[in-house]
Amino acid sequence: MILVTGTNGNLGSATLAALRAGGVAATGGSRTPGPGTRHLDFDDRTSLDLAGVSTLVLISAGYAEDDQVVGRHAAVLDAAVRDGVDHVVYTSLTTAGDHLGFALAHRATERLIRASGLHWTILRNGLYAELFGGLLTWAGEGVESAFGDGALAAVAREDLADAAAAVAANPARHRGRVHELVGTPITAGQLADRLGVAHRTIGLGEYRRRLLDESPGLLPFQPPMLVSIASAVRHGFLDGTAPDLADLLGRPVRDPLASAATAAAAARPEASLW
DSSP states (O other): EEEEETSSSHHHHHHHHHHTTTTOEEEESSOOOOOOOOOOTOGGGOOOOOTTTTTTEEOOOOSSSSHHHHHHHHHHHHHHHHHHHOOOOOOOOGGGGGGTTOOOOOOHHHHHHHHSSSSSEEEEEOOHHHHHTTOOOEEEEEEEOOOTTTTEEBHHHHHHHHHHHHHHHSGGGGGTEEEEEOOOOHHHHHHHHHHHHEEOOOOOHHHHHHHHHHHTTTTTTHHHHHHHHHHHHHSSSSSOOOSSSHHHHSSSOHHHHHHHHHHHHTTTOOOGGG
């Protein structure tokens, strides 16, 4: 049986749905499980029951400081070894993402996986197109960003879910492999054109100030993480392409501009305010 972690989140739930749509026996696990899924809390080792699981799709448990993320992943990998899991598929970060502020937890987890004795496949996922769109800020009659003219090889989240499902359904074929799952490079200017509005670039210092002073809901580690994304895009470190994603999917990738535009439009102020 296949088990997908983090199925209360977007990528995990989409991966589980893709597996089930393909007729594959799969279940999910999360801290807040829904019907037909398991309770798995990476911060509570007593909850980590992986009995009967042959392939584990480990969705990265981010949104925390590095030590907490790595500790969570170590706990579930220990449970996988203990309970006889054969293969782990891990959703990591694109190789180019080594410049990002949250890369360390992914690379440390990859080390743990390689040392675990489990069979493994690592999916080095590019950044979501939905994230790219969501990071644009509506201002006046246009959008602003700190991305400058830089491009991001963005990926629709649903494509990454479909790729993870394809690997998990036939793990032996992908044993010991690292797949670089990046998409088509897009820019903030192209996204603004798709939205039919103007784009204005702001500096990284102004972007950081806004994150610190005007975004009270952010956790302490998130502003530097987001600035690292903007800087890496702006300076051309995240625009590289690779064929792995389309090869895994057996079809062309989804248009990342469409996914990014949908996310950006969802954050647009009400028309009555314009």
